[in-house]
Structure formats: C-alpha cells, structure tokens
Amino acid sequence: MDTIRNGLSRRSVLKLGAGTAAVSFLAMPAIGRAAPTSLSVANGGGALGDAFKAACFDTFEKKTGIKIISAPYMEGARLKAMVEAGAVDIDVTDTDSSEAAPLAVAGLLDEIDYSVVPKDSLIDGAASKYWTSCYIAGCVLSWNTDSAKDGRPKNWQEFFDPKFKGRRTLWKNAAQTMEVAALGAGQTLDKLYPIDIDRAFAMLDGIRSSITWWTSGAQSAQLLANGDADFGMCWNGRVDPVKQQGGPIDYTFDYSLHTPGIWSLPKGGRNRDTAMKFIAHCMDPEVQAAFSKLIPYGPTNDKAFDILSAEERARMPSSPENRKLSVAIDGDYWLENGTKIYDRFNTWVVTK
Amino acid sequence: MKHRSFLLYLPVALLLTPFFLAPMAVIGTESFSGQHGVGAEYVKVVTDQGIRTVLYNTFYVAAMVTILSLLIGYPIAYVLARLKGRWATIGIFLIFLPFWASTVIRSFAWMILLGRKGPVNSILLGIGLIEDPIRFIDNGLGLMIAMTYIMVPFIVVPILNGLRAIDPNLPRAAAVLGANPWRQFLAVTLPLSMPNIAVGCTIVFVTSLGFFVTPSLLGGDLTVVSMLISEQANRLLDWPLASALAIIVLLLTIVIFALLRLSQLASRRRDKARSGVFA
Secondary structure, three states: OHHHHHHOOHHHHHHHHHHHHHHHHHHHHHHHHOOOOEEEEEOOOHHHHHHHHHHHHHHHHHHHOOEEEEEOOOOHHHHHHHHHOOOOOOOEEEEEHHHHHHHHHOOOEEOOOOOOOOOOOEOOOOEOOOOEEEEEEEEEEEEEOOHHHHOOOOOHHHHOOOOOOOOEEEEOOHHHHHHHHHHHOOOOHHHOOOOOHHHHHHHHHHHHHHEEEEOOHHHHHHHHHHOOOOEEEEEHHHHHHHHHOOOOEEEEEEEEEEEEEEEEEEOOOOOHHHHHHHHHHHOOHHHHHHHHHHOOOEOOEHHHHHHOOHHHHOOOOOOOOHHHHEEEOOHHHHHHHHHHHHHHHHHHHHOO | OHHHHHHOOHHHHHHHHHHHHHHHHHHHHHHOOOOOOOOHHHHHHHHOHHHHHHHHHHHHHHHHHHHHHHHHHHHHHHHHHHOOHHHHHHHHHHHHHHHHOOHHHHHHHHHHHOOOOOHHHHHHHHOOOOOOOOOHHHHOHHHHHHHHHHHHHHHHHHHHHHHHHOOOHHHHHHHHOOOOHHHHHHHHHHHHHHHHHHHHHHHHHHHHHOOOHHHHHHOOOOOOHHHHHHHHHHHOOOHHHHHHHHHHHHHHHHHHHHHHHHHHHHHHHHHHHHHHHHO
C-alpha cells in the first residue's frame, strides 16, 4: 500500500492496470483454444436426465475424456439473464423447440455448425439453424382404462364432442392445447397450420365444464391414473412408464403431436467447439437408440430405428410406423402468433 | 439523538438496498422498456380482462387463505400458549412437522386427497353428505385448503408469542370483576393479541400472493399472477410485461397495507379520545 501511495503516481498505476488488462486479453484466445476438461449441459433431470447421462454423457466422456456436468434445467428467463450478463457458464441446454424459438429470435443462441454435426440421416425439421432435435416426444390421446370400458374417444373430434361424457384433462397452456382443439374441430393433420383459432375455442367452449387442467407432465399422468379424469392429452414419456408399471392408463399415437426436445447453445459459451462435438455425438444412431431404450422418446436419426426392435419402436412417437398419423408442432407459427393466442387462451381459462 | 437513531436504520438499509430496492429498480425500469411505447404494458395490465381477473383471483385467494389461517391458527395458538414445559415443545414441534416435506410434495398430496375419486370425496359420498363428488381441484377450493394448511404455522407462531407475553393476572383481574371466560377473552386477551394477529395476517397474506407451485397443481381454472409472470418471463420472454405485473402487485399490496395502517391509526385515535373522557 505504502509503495503505491508514495512511489507511484496515479497515472503509472493506471498504466499498470491497462497493461495487465492487455496482457490478459492477449492470453485469452490461448485459454479459449485449449480443449476444456468438462462441459456443462443443462437438462430437465429426472428420468430424462438419467437417460441422458447413461446414453449421451457417459459415452461422450469415454470417447473424448471430457466430463459432462449435468446442470439444472435452464428456463428461458434464466438463459436470457445469463447471456445478457455475459456470464455464460452453461455450454449446452436441452429444452423444447417452442421455448427455444423465442430465445433464437432474441439473439440469445449460437448457430449450430452442421459441418461438425452430421445431419444427413436426421428426420425432417431436426436440423434447425439454432438447434438440433435430439429426441421426439409425443403429445398423445390418453385414457383411464377403467373409464374406457364404456368406450373411449378414438380421436380428437370425439374427444371434443360434448356428447361423449367424461372428464377431460388438458394442458393449461395455449401451445399444443390449441392444436388438439383444432384437430377436434376437424382440421386435418396436414393442414393444421395456420390454426383456425375461433373454431378451436368453440371446441373448448363445448367441453368447458368437464375440463380438469394440468400444468406439469407428472400431474397429467397422476390425474388419469387416479381416475380424476377419464381421458386427456398427455406426453407419452409420462403416461408410458405408468402404463408399464401396470397403472390403469393407456394411450394411442394416432393423431399425436410431435414436440422435439432439442440441444442449443447459449450465446457466448466458452467451449463452443467441444459443445458442437457433443451435439454431434448425441446424433449418433447408437447413442440415440440407447437413449430411446431408456425413455420412450423417439430418435431423430432415422438410422437409430434399425437398431431398435419392433417392440421398442412401437413405443416411440417418431418411429416410421407411429409417425404416419402425427404432426410436428410448428415452432415458427407460435413465434409469430404466440403472444396473441396466449393472451386469448389465458383470458378464456379464467373468464367464466 | 436524532442523528444516532437514524444510524440504527443503517443495517436495514444495507440489507434492503442491494437485495430489494436495487432489484425492484431494475424491474421497474424493465417494465417501461417495452417495444409498444412507454407505459403500454401498464395499460395492458389495467385494461386486459384476463389479466384483471388473474389479479383479482390472486388477491381473493390470499385474503381467503389469511382469514381461514387466522380462524384455524388462533385456537391452536391459544391451546399451545396454555401448554407447559415438554408438552409445549411437542406441540410446537408438531406444528412444524409438515415443513419436513417440500411444498411440491404436499401440494401433490392434496391433489390426490381432494381428487374426484380421492379419500375426501369418497368419505363424503360414503356418509351421504354429497351426491356428486366436489370438484376441489377444478375451482380453487382445493387450492385454498392446501394453502391454508401450508400457511397456518406462520400465523400460529406470532400469535403464540403474543399470547405468552400477556400478563396472566390481567384475565384473572377481569374474572375477579365478574367477567365470564368468554368475556375475559373478548375484553382482555383478544385486544392484547391484536398486534400479533396483524403481524401473522401480514405474513400469511403477502406470502400467499407469491404462491406458485400450489396454484399450478391445485388452481384449476383459477390462474394466479405468479403463473402469468412465469409464463411471460420464461415462455414468451416478455420481460416488460412480466415486470409490469410484478410492479402492479407490489403497488396494490402497498395500497392495501397503507389503508390498514390508516384504519389502525384512526381507531387508536378514537380509543385515546374515549379514554380521555375518563381521564
């Protein structure tokens, strides 16, 4: 302290500071180029996290020696805050495409480098500019098997027919719920977008008094298994395990919505090159098949289906057999129309 | 003297400035940074029918939960205050026992208990009190039950402290003067515990405004503002609107407490005037 106060002028201290900054600036690219010893990958955790760890993380570490550190799920708001603060400590995140789309538009994601990530055998729509789909989840028509003894709705039109008695459980969320309502109104899978919003709301009007809302996947399966609802829209990854454990619940992939789970890179991440290699690794057919054996989400690499048995394929929304009667959620549509439709949907829910 | 008492506020200021005032300033600024012009978010919050209903729901649920918690919590605190030694410790331990499980799990449990075919409806149907299952989880009823269950300990503790601080000679004196137990309670114990009731109700009301998990699982068609803020902040990335919603909730809360405080001051002044007659 004394030396600074007595021996150095204010100006020379400033110079010293500037010099140090310059040196560390020059040193930075060298640090950046060195391969990291670990990557932070945010994901949903739970059964999904377990499948990621066994199929993707551990195999990547074995192949490259780079350890994958699993981080808690990145909500949109957290990712935005992290990127805008310039403190990006997450290299790769797993979300669904409808959450990633607004992030991409806001300039918070890095582009995927398809010279590193192989996209030739990926299914349609999997290789997007700002993300790569790594699995396909299905939003499926599900039912309680006890309630279904007297018959169950075979499609969304019957589901939304007020003459069909029973409690329905739906996601309290505009995206996906508007899609199934539109299918209920008779829009076809190939012409689902743009959604006829007025007709979709008319469908919801018709069954309003028999709706039980859910807000989380675990809740939807619970409501159906308990018999609190007779039939509903659920994610296949949630109803399938309950069915496998012998719960009174079943579902069909007919008229299902495909929602891709995706890998994306928060902008400004320090380990971009390695992160890209990690995504490439996750597109490997062997890796994807191993993943889909652990959790019933379908591969995005068509070659992975060759490795899976017919029985295993029957549980995958995106298998060649199951994808015939399905439609992929259109992220761009929601990006353009989301605010307006969410406002109307939220108002509809609370206004009696 | 005045200077020195001002210094006593310093620790509070040091705590509140970085952890409350500064973040609020950031949120306040954010709320005016929308693309649709300055203040457009506030216009939307005030005029949008859906958002207004959501705000009404939020304050309605918080008020109902506060009233129910007080009605259930006061008798519990009253009994606990009369327990001695080990029994008092066990009583307080039991009150806090539910905290060993997370709010998520407790809310999920209520969802199952109050379901269409859950135990509560089964019992009510079994003894013939109702003919059709009550739709607890669809209309907000279950939400208020579960939130009250979670909030009761928060009102028991301050009231318990208040009741214990009351000089036991005061109700005795009232008894000597001929007051029956009910009148002793109304004329002595209840008024003396009023400040603690106010503290307990404030804690319950303000905490209830911010509930998120429980309304997500048990809200039914009753959406509360925390869910809307989360959707705007996370899914639609509309931070200006999410911030405006947060600021409006803060302002409404401040207004409610300012009105309460004013009515308190007014009644105190009335009491003083009344006692002045006898002085």
